[in-house]
Amino acid sequence: MRACPDALFCIGCLALTLEMQESLISLARSADLKIEKSDEIVITGGFGRLQNFLRKCIIAVLSYGPMPKHIAFIMDGNRRYAKFRSIKEGTGHRVGFSALMANLVYCYEMGVKYLTVYAFSIDNFKRDPSEVQSLMELMEEKINQLLKNIDLINKVNCKINLWGNLDLLSEPVRVAAQKLMECTTGNTGLVLSVCMPYNSTSEIVNAINRVCSERREILQGEHAGSHNGHAASNGVHSEISVDDLDRHMYSAGCPDPDIVIRTSGETRLSNFLLWQTTFSHLQNPDPLWPEFSFRHLVWAVLKYQRAYPYLEQNRKLVKKQL
Amino acid sequence: MITKLIFGLLWCLVHLVISICDLWSCLSNKLECYLISSKVLSKYQSLHLERLKCLGVVVDSGEAKNVMEVKQLLHWFSTIGIKYVALYDIEGVIKESLEPGMEASRDDKSMNSSDVCAYTKTSHGSHRHMVVECLSGSDGKEAIAKAANLLYSANYNCSTHGYGKINIVFTEADMACALRSVGGGGPEPDLLLVYGPVRCHLGFPAWRLRYTEIMHMGPLKSMKYGSIVKVLYQFSRKHQNYGQ
Numbered sequence: 001m002r003a004c005p006d007a008l009f010c011i012g013c014l015a016l017t018l019e020m021q022e023s024l025i026s027l028a029r030s031a032d033l034k035i036e037k038s039d040e041i042v043i044t045g046g047f048g049r050l051q052n053f054l055r056k057c058i059i060a061v062l063s064y065g066p067m068p069k070h071i072a073f074i075m076d077g078n079r080r081y082a083k084f085r086s087i088k089e090g091t092g093h094r095v096g097f098s099a100l101m102a103n104l105v106y107c108y109e110m111g112v113k114y115l116t117v118y119a120f121s122i123d124n125f126k127r128d129p130s131e132v133q134s135l136m137e138l139m140e141e142k143i144n145q146l147l148k149n150i151d152l153i154n155k156v157n158c159k160i161n162l163w164g165n166l167d168l169l170s171e172p173v174r175v176a177a178q179k180l181m182e183c184t185t186g187n188t189g190l191v192l193s194v195c196m197p198y199n200s201t202s203e204i205v206n207a208i209n210r211v212c213s214e215r216r217e218i219l220q221g222e223h224a225g226s227h228n229g230h231a232a233s234n235g236v237h238s239e240i241s242v243d244d245l246d247r248h249m250y251s252a253g254c255p256d257p258d259i260v261i262r263t264s265g266e267t268r269l270s271n272f273l274l275w276q277t278t279f280s281h282l283q284n285p286d287p288l289w290p291e292f293s294f295r296h297l298v299w300a301v302l303k304y305q306r307a308y309p310y311l312e313q314n315r316k317l318v319k320k321q322l
Numbered sequence: 323m324i325t326k327l328i329f330g331l332l333w334c335l336v337h338l339v340i341s342i343c344d345l346w347s348c349l350s351n352k353l354e355c356y357l358i359s360s361k362v363l364s365k366y367q368s369l370h371l372e373r374l375k376c377l378g379v380v381v382d383s384g385e386a387k388n389v390m391e392v393k394q395l396l397h398w399f400s401t402i403g404i405k406y407v408a409l410y411d412i413e414g415v416i417k418e419s420l421e422p423g424m425e426a427s428r429d430d431k432s433m434n435s436s437d438v439c440a441y442t443k444t445s446h447g448s449h450r451h452m453v454v455e456c457l458s459g460s461d462g463k464e465a466i467a468k469a470a471n472l473l474y475s476a477n478y479n480c481s482t483h484g485y486g487k488i489n490i491v492f493t494e495a496d497m498a499c500a501l502r503s504v505g506g507g508g509p510e511p512d513l514l515l516v517y518g519p520v521r522c523h524l525g526f527p528a529w530r531l532r533y534t535e536i537m538h539m540g541p542l543k544s545m546k547y548g549s550i551v552k553v554l555y556q557f558s559r560k561h562q563n564y565g566q
Contacts, residue, residue, distance in 0.1 A: 061332045061336065063329075064326075204529075205492055205494050208497065239471050240471050245466065268535050269536070274532065278525040279525075281522060302336065305337070310518075
């Protein structure tokens, strides 16, 4: 039976709205914030409450072992999802966005502090222009939706970063993205980093450019006879170190990912966080991204817990050697 | 307190069940590898390795100390017909133990690679040559930092450029060139085999890992010829869009 694209689109959007509102409310409630119910808010039924309770029990059992602080997702499979269900590609991406919101809530409930997602690669600009255009429109729509709910996002203390070469985005998307980052910059809760448009080699080159530019400015100041920043000028004459580059990566201030999950069973990183994933547990579950649900996340954490002793041992060993 | 104890017991039980499932999966994998090695499974008999220009191998440093196993691995790769292998371990154990013992002359242009004669002859009596490159953690982030220094010193030379000049913006092509100059160049592996308890690239040079298929092979001590053939077969059937 072929699904009606329009109906799925509406369901996807409605689910997203409901999901976002429910998820943001549950986040706020967990943070002991008072949210007044309005007519727009849908109250979950008994079955929903049971689901929530079971989820909390599972998380409580899981939390007995080491829990990841930072999970990164390569959200692969939206187009295949749409193809298998004979729906529009754009709808596949929208359902993918709903999956992102759902997993954001699950990660929050598990105590994951940092969530990074690969939303759009610089290589993706090579795709069909109409697909790129619809993706840009989707991004603009979702960013504006988040801006509309900014009070709620700030109440749950969520910080949103956008990592990537934002100059490559169309102006409305770039402006909305920068505004979203500015509005949430002071938040200290869960950090959601959206990589778009991004690739790792571009990030490394960007970090090098920033280090060089910073040193050039200090040298200019030195030449102009400034006596300020004497300590800084000493640093300028030393070699560029790995730590210097670390400080200028988009991910500066975030710990390295504990787990990198690429959905759809694909085994490559596709130029994602190559610098930051030295000791990350790489996982490639078979489900397509829109199908990635709570049970898949639980399984991912269980596998991470089995890998944790080895990863931690290696991390400490390398730190010791440095 | 009691609740925590119950959760703890449940957690242990879950992991025990997973261990049993892993054991079962390990046994069935061993059987499959045996069947592949015995040439019972016909689909694995002809491997199409045209797309595999370079094979990367990450080995856990603790396991890399077992030089005989590493050499056995190289022998298998040579037998299969792999032309270029980039061997990596984070602590540089392979560089220290394997490089001095390699036969044949070193290539002057490349610091770490050597031509290696196959350890056995083919049925026609000729030797296959395979290039083996040994890498370590210093070829990863440190090499990128070295390349950054090269770019900085070449383009921000105080005496020649002065101050207040145009801010130079380096590109990925500039970086690739700089990496080659500091000895951090080399082909990007099409496939990376990870030998260790966990699927983790352990700092394999980032610039060479962009579109590499990464496969976990398990601990080196459990390595099997059949599992290499299986992975190569799966690789030959992969398709990449490269972002398109």
